[in-house]
Amino acid sequence: MVQIVVNGRRIEAEDGSSVLEVLRHQKIKVPTLCYHPALKPSGSCKLCSVEVVGKSGRPTAMLSCILKVRDGLEVQTESEVVAAARTRAFRNLLRMAPQSRHLLDLAAQFGIDTGPPPDGCVRCRLCIRVCKEIIGAAALRMETRDGRPFVAAVEGHCIGCGTCANICPTRVIQVSDRDGIRTISIRDETIGIHALERCDACGTLFATRKFLQHALEHSRPHPEFKEHHRHCPTCAKLMAHRVQQGLSQKQH
Numbered sequence: 001m002v003q004i005v006v007n008g009r010r011i012e013a014e015d016g017s018s019v020l021e022v023l024r025h026q027k028i029k030v031p032t033l034c035y036h037p038a039l040k041p042s043g044s045c046k047l048c049s050v051e052v053v054g055k056s057g058r059p060t061a062m063l064s065c066i067l068k069v070r071d072g073l074e075v076q077t078e079s080e081v082v083a084a085a086r087t088r089a090f091r092n093l094l095r096m097a098p099q100s101r102h103l104l105d106l107a108a109q110f111g112i113d114t115g116p117p118p119d120g121c122v123r124c125r126l127c128i129r130v131c132k133e134i135i136g137a138a139a140l141r142m143e144t145r146d147g148r149p150f151v152a153a154v155e156g157h158c159i160g161c162g163t164c165a166n167i168c169p170t171r172v173i174q175v176s177d178r179d180g181i182r183t184i185s186i187r188d189e190t191i192g193i194h195a196l197e198r199c200d201a202c203g204t205l206f207a208t209r210k211f212l213q214h215a216l217e218h219s220r221p222h223p224e225f226k227e228h229h230r231h232c233p234t235c236a237k238l239m240a241h242r243v244q245q246g247l248s249q250k251q252h
Ligand code: SF4
Pocket: 120, 121, 122, 123, 124, 125, 126, 127, 128, 151, 164, 167, 168, 169, 170, 171, 172, 173, 186
């Protein structure tokens, strides 16, 4: 038998056993994934880290499933070193198995912040900011689900302009125009569904009714507000060009 110290408590341990086996025997909880009592330990998941004083004399994280007990070994199962090692290990595993409910539950059980899920969004918040600061619709917000942040729709606020999709650097926000209907979505969630209106000049379906209404309301107070037309960007450019040409002919 050897004597080890776990979380400041002196414990007798069987020579040759692993630290994890002793911890389990003592009912001290440490997360594990790749450990199985019938198999040799492999040290694959890296979840079972504990803090011990290394050869350098500094506290260091070691895998308790592999580490063998020795006389005088001091072990901490809850410390900053352990939390950092566990967080790294959980995040690494979640990169490979992001949808694993078991992993997420295990991380939550040990109070580990697993960070944002790999859903294609880098949480730059450009979509949220442009929708609020420039468009003025505030149709998107950050929402916490299971302790993790997600871009989510604010119900009924989307006007279907698509600016969020245009500005998104990872293109995770999608705009689909099909059969006269515009659908804006992120992941498999809908941000807004809108009927498209036709251009007064060429008849092309080009913008949503809510967006045109919004543009009208926001441009009306402007000192240079002109009569409002529903023209698609191409026709609007052509009209502006014609007006410009007419003006310069008058001047000559
Ligand atoms: S959805 Fe796109 S724009 Fe919005 S936070 Fe994520 S990456 Fe950034």
